[in-house]
Amino acid sequence: MATTKELSVEDKLRALYDLQLIDSRIDEIRNVRGELPLEVEDLEDEVAGLSTRLDKFKSDLVSIEEQIKAKKNAIEDHQAAIKRYTEQQKNVRNNREFNSLSKEIEFQELEIQLAEKHIKEMKASIEHKKEVVASSKEKLEQKTSHLKHKKAELNDIMAETQKEEAFLMEKSAEYEALIEERLLAAYKRIRSSVVNGLAVVSIERGASAGSFFTIPPQTQVEIASRKKILTDEHSGRILVDTVLAAEEKEKMEKLFAKM
Known part of the structure; x- marks a missing residue:
């Protein structure tokens, strides 16, 4: 040479x-590969983002269920307190004590109403989040399937062209050395x-x-x-x-x- x-x-x-x-x-x-590697990378990021979002919604559902459980326990406590105050009213010595207990009962009843309102709101939130979870799952499945297809497409192209590209890169270096x-x-x-x-x-x-x-x-x-x-x-x-x-x-x- x-x-x-x-x-x-x-x-x-x-x-x-x-x-x-x-x-x-x-x-x-x-x-021939074109934007395919970038497309695969973008899809991987999108799938990861959707997966993280889905996990957060599932975690939110668990958290809301726990909050509902806590509210129900609180309602039971308020009901027990009402029962206790009602029994105490039977043994009061004057109107002042009776009225004081009545106020306590009224307060407990308001707390029950507030807890029931919160439970209703949380149940509505659960239904909404369940819809979002179902929608997110469907989208995640579609994107995962699309990613799998694109990865297979890229792997096929890489398998077909990798050997040829390596040979040409070697030849390119050889000719560069001549210049x-x-x-x-x-x-x-x-x-x-x-x-x-x-x-x-x-x-x-x-x-x-x-x-x-x-x-x-x-x-x-x-x-x-x-x-x-x-x-x-x-x-x-x-x-x-x-x-x-x-x-x-x-x-x-x-x-x-x-x-």
């Missing part, structure tokens, strides 16, 4: 275009600044691929001569001639066929 210093301009252009073809193939693989550091940095900078990741493009119908701006005939001749590395003044992309591009595409297709 030739070292970086031994590469001619033409060899550099070929190495750059080969690297572009490999990296574009990697981009295609990752595009001088300054040129490689320029390639990566251009790639990161364009939406489709194309830093090296061929001339198509007198313009750089994907561009509507015509390249002057003299510049096209210079590109075809492969004596220096030229860029498109509009997009900044590195340009190669159509013949070189076709040759390298054929070579790379053979390489990809080995996967």
